[in-house]
């Protein structure tokens with residue numbers, strides 16, 4: 001009997017199918033709003049100038065590719081920590097490692113939770129990034145979901161709190177630190193304060209997924225919620241991705257940090273993180289993190305990166321404003337943040353928009369705002385409006 005005969009066939013990733021369909025579409029005015037990567041005004045996802053400059057330095061100066069260790073590039077982790085945690089960065093209650101992307105950070109954090117408290121339920125919002133559930137499920141953890149959206153593209157906080165009433169002390173609450181994927185709907189500062197109080201009062205452990213820092217309101221503003229949460233609770237985890245804000249996607253650059261109640265507990269958690277990493281990928285891939293470290297070490301390169309990131313954010317937010325102004329049903333998009341928005345469009349309607357107008361969006365109604373241009377918004381809204389409620 002074959003080892004593999006007992007497996008169930010798995011459905012291919014729906015978004016990857018959409019990419020292939022888009023490529024094969026001969027229409028010149030087709031619009032790709034499916035894939036979740038940043039696009040510039042020309043529709044390209046170029047290597048950032050700061051990244052190119054850092055790669056040149058690495059090519060000339062890197063003297064060895066010998067092993068580093070399961071922690072990865074500690075210079076990268078420390079320089080990035082200053083951007084993520086601000087004044088908290090030096091705290092002996094916070095420790096982190098480099099991971100293969102934000103996905104690797106989430107998985108490593110999930111494995112740590114599964115080892116430390118296998119009975120914990122992980123609470124995720126509905127909807128969330130579709131990979132969240134499989135990551136935690138594959139780590140052996142139980143999942144539960146809570147609602148947080150109203151029908152009009154805003155937060156329904158009362159419903160969220162009502163759903164979370166069922167959470168037990170010691171459960172984990174997964175939170176998007178900024179730029180919620182797929183909805184773009186972030187909590188207000190007051191709502192974050194209420195979530196921080198809830199976690200503190202009920203003994204819930206925040207696990208913050210920060211994958212888009214700098215693409216919402218700016219580097220500092222996008223980390224404010226993370227700071228607020230960490231200040232309120234003893235234990236927390238932060239999964240970070242540099243793959244969007246440095247445009248490094250396939251280089252797989254991320255980090256996982258834990259905050260413990262005191263330095264000794266943080267050291268204990270850190271030793272387990274390192275041991276778990278050793279058993280999964282042994283060591284993270286070097287190149288992308290070396291690029292980020294090289295940029296952050298050099299003031300001129302850092303300034304160039306921050307300027308490029310500013311441009312990306314400015315472009316996204318200008319598109320948001322234009323889209324919101326183009327149709328009354330899209331007004332909420334102006335106040336949302338990050339690359340994505342969810343439209344009230346069914347899978348069937350999305351298929352019609354694809355067939356009739358060459359507009360490609362995910363089946364759940366998610367659009368990548370950066371896939372638009374100011375001059376394609378009218379055609380997009382014309383194709384979309386018959387399907388809006």
Ligand code: PLP
Nearest residue numbers: 101102103129181209211241243
């Ligand atoms: N978390 C969220 C919310 C994301 O949207 C993504 C990527 O799409 C990730 C994590 C993972 O990022 P990475 O590509 O670095 O694994």
